[in-house]
Amino acid sequence: MNTLHTPTPPSPTLPTQPAVPLTLQWKRQPLPPLQAVQVLDFRAGEIALLEVEQGRVWVTCDGLLEDYFLEAGQRLSFTGPVRLRVSAEGHRPARLSWAKHRAVEGATYPPAAAVTVPPRAAAVPTPAPSALPRGVISAA
Numbered sequence: 636m637n638t639l640h641t642p643t644p645p646s647p648t649l650p651t652q653p654a655v656p657l658t659l660q661w662k663r664q665p666l667p668p669l670q671a672v673q674v675l676d677f678r679a680g681e682i683a684l685l686e687v688e689q690g691r692v693w694v695t696c697d698g699l700l701e702d703y704f705l706e707a708g709q710r711l712s713f714t715g716p717v718r719l720r721v722s723a724e725g726h727r728p729a730r731l732s733w734a735k736h737r738a739v740e741g742a743t744y745p746p747a748a749a750v751t752v753p754p755r756a757a758a759v760p761t762p763a764p765s766a767l768p769r770g771v772i773s774a775a
Contacts, residue, residue, distance in 0.1 A: 663688070664730070668725065672721065676718050677713065685713075686708075686733070687705045689729055690724075690728055692704070
C-alpha cells in the first residue's frame with residue numbers, strides 16, 4: 636500500500652526584535668492667551684506628538700471635524716501628513732511640548748492608530764518626556 640506523506644510546513648514565525656527605546660527631541664511652544672493660532676506641519680511618515688505642559692490647549696487638525704481640548708499632562712499624537720492648529724484656550728497662558736519622529740519598527744510605544752481620542756481627551760499619566768506612556772492618546 637502506497638501512502639503519500641506530505642510534511643506539514645512549520646508555522647511562520649515573526650522575527651523577535653528587542654524593544655527600541657524612542658529618543659525624542661521635544662520643542663517647547665509657549666502659547667500666550669488671546670494670541671493668533673499657531674500652525675504645526677508634519678510630513679508623510681512622521682508622527683506628531685503633543686503634550687501640554689501648562690494650561691489648557693485647543694488643537695484642531697485640518698480635515699478632521701473634531702477639536703481637542705487638552706489639559707496639562709495630556710498627550711495626543713497624529714500620523715502625518717498633517718497640519719495642526721494650536722492655541723491657548725481661555726485667558727491663561729499655556730505651554731505645549733511637541734516632537735516629531737519617523738515611525739520606528741519595534742519601538743516601545745503603541746502604533747499611532749491604536750487608540751482614538753474623543754473630542755474631549757481624557758487624562759493620561761505623563762512619564763518623562765523622553766518616552767511615551769503605554770496609554771498614549773492618538774488621533775490617527
